[in-house]
Amino acid sequence: MPRIIQAIRGMNDILPDQIDLWEFFEQTVRDWMAGYGYRNIRMPILEQTDLFVRSIGAVTDIVEKEMYSFLDNLNGDSLTLRPEGTASCVRAVLEHNLLYTGPQRLYYSGPMFRHERPQKGRYRQFHQVGAEALGYAGPDIDAELIAMCAELWRKLGISDVRLEIGTLGSTESRALHRARLIRYLERHLGKLDEDARRRLHSNPLRILDSKNSEMREIIDGAPQLLDDLDEDSLAHFEELQRILRNQGLDFEINPRLVRGLDYYNRTVFEWITGKLGAQGTICAGGRYDGLVEQIGGKAASACGFAMGVERVLALMIECGNDIPRAVPDAYVIHQGEAADGLAWKTVRHLRDRGLNAILHCGGGNFKAQMKKADASGARFAVIIGDDEAQAGEISIKPLREAAEQVRVGLAEAAILLKRT
Known part of the structure; x- marks a missing residue:
């Protein structure tokens, strides 16, 4: 008798007994997005590899270690299963000239793929819901995206989440900070691990996100990007804080908040819970004003977020939500x-x-x-x-x-x- 073929590790079946929770979440998301004027867009799961190399950044964990890429037997093109949704969404907006009709509020949902060691809350095929607001330059849209998330947590009965915000400044202020950070880290070269030394001159900001406890003291003493902000970026960040306070949204400023994708600038934020162990970030996002031009379009402002569906559902369960089972009449x-x-x-x-x-x-x-x-x-x-x-x-x-x-x-x- 032939052996039973099993699913690939880290790529999970969603069984009928689990689907009620998924469908409740998906319907809640559809209604919630519509309430803010966000329209659904659906992109293919396969893209040209170059899309992610150019947008996410060549010297990132995703591009270096985690992408599922292969050569197309038909024409030899390098193709990749999408590891995230923002680059694909922006590519679709540019390809179909959606920005010619004005700013766009869009959202998507579906599977993403990263080749990494599976663990609770971290899978090789995982699902995301993402929202992208393209063509909006002010901090008001940043604040609205954050406020949207706060409302969704209430709708889903989620508690024990906190908001961390930060800013990466402009390209110019980040370049100034980068040079200062490299000089600081070079003085501590002997205490840097292999990964940090490799990134020292290619992507030093990512060193600040290291989980290596032996480097904690060095990282804590590193220069802060907030000290190198240009005037416009500082004003943008302060206005964001003012709006959030006016809306009654609590937040913590995290000067070390670094996103794992190179396309971010200015506002960055994360929603974090203490109920899911090491995989505590359930939603993250920020502003990426340079990405549209980076992919080949005319420069345009943009901001967005993505949330891990499996993590949000796990948090709903941890919070004791009782989702009624769909039963026949x-x-x-x-x-x-x-x-x-x-x-x-x-x-x-x-x-x-x-x-x-x-x-x-x-x-x-x-x-x-x-x-x-x-x-x-x-x-x-x-x-x-x-x-x-x-x-x-x-x-x-x-x-x-x-x-x-x-x-x-x-x-x-x-x-x-x-x-x-």
């Missing part, structure tokens, strides 16, 4: 040739009137079928035997409450099931 059991015909007619009648009805298949006596009806979670069993078939009626038995079984005509059935 009726399970139709039947026995006998005449009853079979009426059973088919009954389920069509109920479905046409907006009720969810399961038709029993596979035969069996009434006792066995009733067990199936109960196991389905249905609110009612609809029973059709010879007596019902001859009378053109059906019997309705409540399965979840103490109430009498009743026998009614088909026209009354849907009314009764909807009313109770």
Whole structure:
């Protein structure tokens, strides 16, 4: 007997018993996004590898270690399973000239792929919801995106989350800070680990995000980007803080907040929880004003965020949210040739009137079928035997409450099931 083929490690099946939570989250997100005027966009999961190298940055963990890339056998192009959604979204906006009609509020959802060691909250295929606001230059859109997230946490019943904000300044102020940071780190070269030494001259800001506890003292003593901010970036950051305070949103300023993608500038933020262990960031984002031009378009302002769906769902469970299971309204059991015909007619009648009805298949006596009806979670069993078939009626038995079984005509059935 051949062995059972299993899913790739870190790429998980989402089973029917789990799907109610997913569908509740997805419907909540659709309604929430619509409430802020964000329209859905759907991009392919495969893109040209160069899109991510140019946007994310060649000297990043994602590009260096985590992308699933391969050569297209047809034409030799290097293709990559998307590791994140922002670059793909911006590519689609440019390719289809969406910014010609004005600023865009867009959102997407779907699977992303990164080749890394699977662990709780960190998978090779994972899902994200992302929002991108393109063509908006002021800190008001940054603040709105953050406020949107705060509202979503309330809608999902999520607690124990905190907001950290920071700023990466402009390209010029970051270049000034980069030079100062390199000089500082060079004085401590002997205490840097191999990864930090490799990044010292290519991407020194990423060293500040190191999780190596032995470098903690060096990192804590490093120059802060806030001290090198240009006047416009500082004003942008201060206005963002003012709006957040006016909206009653608590936040912490984290001067070491560094995003793992090179395209960010000015505002960066993360929503963090203490309930998920090491994988505590459930949503992160910021401003990326240079990305549109970097990919090949005319310079345009942009800001956005992405949240890890698996992490958000895990946090919902940790917060004790009780998501009601989707159950059918009726399970139709039947026995006998005449009853079979009426059973088919009954389920069509109920479905046409907006009720969810399961038709029993596979035969069996009434006792066995009733067990199936109960196991389905249905609110009612609809029973059709010879007596019902001859009378053109059906019997309705409540399965979840103490109430009498009743026998009614088909026209009354849907009314009764909807009313109770």
